[in-house]
Amino acid sequence: MGVCICNHLLPYLYETKVQEMASLKKVLRKKKYIKIKLKKMITNHLELDAEINGVKGRFILDTGASNSCVGLDLIERFKLISEESEVKAAGAGATDMETHKSENNSLKIGKWKANECDLVLFDLTHVNTALKQHDADEVDGIIGADILEAGKAFIDYNKKALYLKKLKKKKVRKLKVPF
Numbered sequence: 001m002g003v004c005i006c007n008h009l010l011p012y013l014y015e016t017k018v019q020e021m022a023s024l025k026k027v028l029r030k031k032k033y034i035k036i037k038l039k040k041m042i043t044n045h046l047e048l049d050a051e052i053n054g055v056k057g058r059f060i061l062d063t064g065a066s067n068s069c070v071g072l073d074l075i076e077r078f079k080l081i082s083e084e085s086e087v088k089a090a091g092a093g094a095t096d097m098e099t100h101k102s103e104n105n106s107l108k109i110g111k112w113k114a115n116e117c118d119l120v121l122f123d124l125t126h127v128n129t130a131l132k133q134h135d136a137d138e139v140d141g142i143i144g145a146d147i148l149e150a151g152k153a154f155i156d157y158n159k160k161a162l163y164l165k166k167l168k169k170k171k172v173r174k175l176k177v178p179f
Contacts, residue, residue, distance in 0.1 A: 101118065
């Protein structure tokens with residue numbers, strides 16, 4: 001059995017939906033969430049700008065990545081202190097990848113900040129090759145579930161916005177193994 005909505009109710013339903021969205025935005029603001037603009041790439045990935053150790057970069061937002069990552073070739077650019085890791089990484093069609101780790105980095109996404117952020121470093125060639133095959137720009141890394149969890153994230157896909165809660169201690173938990 002279908003539901004019939006009379007035309008005279010449509011403006012009311014639309015207004016109610018707008019009010020719900022406005023109230024959600026108000027609630028998030030009141031709870032000290034910070035809005036971060038996302039861009040939709042040609043590949044349908046969501047992309048954002050972030051700063052690591054004061055250096056700007058382009059990152060894919062990936063809810064399926066357990067840890068945030070930076071390309072191994074960008075250690076100097078992002079002023080990272082790295083050490084080898086015995087853990088192998090897998091993802092985006094590649095497996096058994098050598099990794100390094102970098103601890104206690106500063107991360108800034110919009111106005112959201114974390115001062116003690118750990119990152120996984122590995123070769124992102126396979127990721128950037130796939131992006132280039134679709135005429136998309138390369139990225140410097142991936143913002144993963146560690147940041148999303150620390151920031152108690154909400155993603156508004158419709159408005160292309162990420163909401164992260166302001167951190168009290170500005171510390172993102174240590175790396176999860178396996179990556």
